[in-house]
Amino acid sequence: MLTGNDISGESDNTQGLTTPAEVFALLHWLEQDEDEPLATRLQRDRGIAAQWTPAPANDPARLVRWWQAVQTSTDDEAPLAQRFDAALGFVRWTVIVLGAISGIAATAGVLAYTGAQPVNLLVLFAVLLGLPMLITLGAALLRLVLSTRAVQALSLLHRPVLGFLDRIGQTGLHRAWGARSELGKTGFWLAQQVTQTYAVVFYLAALATFLCTIAVTDVAFGWRSTLDIQATTIYNATRVMAWPWHWTGIGVPDLTLVEASRVLRLDRDGVDDAQLLGSWWPFVFMALLVWGLVPRLLLWALAGWQVRRSTRALLLSHGHTTSLLQRLRIAHVDYTRTTGTGPGADGTETDTAGTDTRTDRDADGLSGGAPVQHETDTRPETRGGIPVVWNQATRLPDAFECSSLQSDADLTRTLDDIAARIGTNTVANAHADVVIYTKAWEPPVLEFLDFVSALRARIGDRALILVEPVPLPDVPTDEPEMLQHYTVWTQQLAVLGDARLVVSPAAVVSP
């Protein structure tokens, strides 16, 4: 049983969770625990695992330690295990009583002796050895051949027993009976343990009854059959049966005894030595012991071992426990997002809805107006405007080279030069006053908007400024990628609210 509530890890107690009662109690607890939100379970289980120093060496130890930890706060499952054990005990004692009664009754029945006819050994062995063996073998064969449902349907004895245990212990055994799962196997071997307990007690009672009968009555044994069975056949059979204990020299019938025990001969010729017929009893006793009790004891031990094995397998393979083990073994990983604040030393939000306050158009005195137009007309020249190349977007003769690297003084000088050249521009019907070539693939940053604003301030509100995003040499201007670039440029420049600022596809390409 689980004892203690040490969760600190100072002791590595791995005792516990070995009996079906304990395992079913744990599984039932976990079944109910499924109602808890996963986050709660994770937090609890990871918290428990975090306290283990050193960590348990293996999964069973982990489960035991976890079970000890959760039981400190929930004691209601221990009574469930106790109730299951009590129910199993009740079933066991019931079969012990039934086994004893049936063993005594069956043995007394076959040994019933009036003195007129000796006890027929063939009947005795058929009832006390043959029939139980046939039933056992038959059940084993049926289990191999039949489907789960057929096994369930035919298990008239096991089903009520497991159904009873199910009701007490919430085990699920009844439903899984006959299935090839670990739960089904546990139920099967648990039932086998119960039935073999019955068989062991049956044979113990039979042997005791036999000895008592031998001791207090004078029983004669013989054999008879309507079939034409020779004494040598019976003799050979007894030799085979007595082989395990023949070395003792006790309870090994000889041919004389076998021939002398045939009832038909007895009827016809009488008995030469009636005392001889009583000398069968050591053989009968040893046969019941070796072929009746010992195999049942072995089966009972096997069932007990299998119950422990399948219980452990169930513990480690059940979905609830594997999920729990994963929670205990594997750290809980999650990502949290903290929405940051915008500018401001104190972290306060300064962004205002719908307005980009990062531009300084107002400061430069630009008037508002229609948003920037996106012009689709392209012509293979600079459209009469003063060419300005921003950040080495292309190479053009006589173009003004501007970039964000320029010092304030250089920039002022460049703007002055552009303004001066506009004044002397002789191109007739010029489409634009200034044409700025930019890299189409680089979105406009505020530094460029600053430049445009400064240029506007320098050349006046009436001058038309054309911004031409230049594509890479291998990207046609009508590519979806380029159209997306134009859209971005148009949208970004729109924040300036400059009615005389137009975005248009470039007629040149990047160098």
Place this chain on the structure above:
Amino acid sequence: MIPAFAVVGHPNKGKSAIVATLAEDTRVQISPRPGTTRHADRYALNVDGETLYELIDTPGFQRPGAVLRWLEAGKDDAAGRVQRVAEFVAAHANDPRFADECTLLRPLLDGAGILYVVDGTKPYASEYEQEMQILQWTGQPRMALINLIGQGDYVDAWRTALGQYFSIVRVFDAMQADFAARIGLLRAFGELHEPWREPLSRAVTAIKEDREQRLHDACLQIVDLLDDCLSYTEEQPLPEGGRVDEALENRLRERLLTRIRRREERARQAVQTSFRHEAIERNEAQVGVLAEDLFTSQNWALFGLDRTQLIAAGGVTGALTGGGLDLAVGGASLFLGSLVGAAVGSTLAWLGGEELAKFKVLGTPLGGQVARTGPVQAQNFPWVLLGRALFHLKLVSERNHALRSAFVSDLSDNETRIFESLPSGTRNQLARYFRHMRDDALESDEREAAARLLAEYLHNHLSGTLQAGRGNQTTDT
């Protein structure tokens, strides 16, 4: 101190995409429009409640030239550069003109490492040097990530330029990076600064275990899907003297198929949630074979077993049944049971392969009759369902969280069928599970074992063989 990494760079170079990929967060705003990110949003990786690292998504540089000029206007002393940056931030804290620069520089002054992002498909240009110089002034450990947004290839030029400013330069395709590439990048973060190595190493271990766990959970969802769909039936009580006609049969059949379709949809949503891809269902269009109906002949051809595999699987199931008989008679049947079982199983697989579900009229214990359709008997049905579910799981598990495009589920040209490489051992084991599911619901341990089998198959045989949504390939780093 918790390792923090500020993802910085020029606008529109995929900073937010990198954050979305690494933080597995589909809510990160990713847009072709520059300036979408206005705040320094933090994405923390927590392991058992302990934050192991933080990613900080920052706005792009808007006025790097002006910033650099301001910085250089002061005393140009290497020892005083960090202080100079701090002075800039302090001086412009309330200046909207340098809002973005202050927002991105502030975490660096607080000790965050630098992940500088550029686009390797666009040419290198000298104007980027202003940004690199500003970052150099902060004195923080820094790494450059060459993102691949378009079609061009200027990676070599970028490597050369970036190598002069950054100790580590890596190519990281934010949109296409698979899990291995992400893990590789996290490991590289740990190389930036010695004290960060241990928490990053723990983070990598935890993330890998977490992914395995999610994969297993998803496989459990698939097992439950199969378990449910193989047992579904549809019934309708028949009134006294009621007629059983083709319309009733068709109606019940359609109800059954609809129920299965809905169950499949539910399983998909669970898998998507498990991999933090809820947005697929909510926002994104779905195209490809998975968007098609489960019961189309094309789907059955793509995802089911072929006739040979089906007969082999049927034969194994039959042989197992017959083998029980052989065991029962101690082998005295000379294994005729297995042989006959295999023959019967194969024949049934051959004959019954196209039949979907049986329609029956049954008596009820309380009198009267019910019409029943199902469960689905077609031999290939569980394989088709499983094939679709595994393919969906593979696509979802490998889908990058930065992708905002449609969820494309096309099989690659050289991979025509999902179970092409299914080993016979796995096929036989799965056939056994299907038989158990048809017989009765799987027990908990069988369910676990089946999920492990699927996860193993996914790892060993599907990983890398299917083209996941055309573009989730491993990224060169």
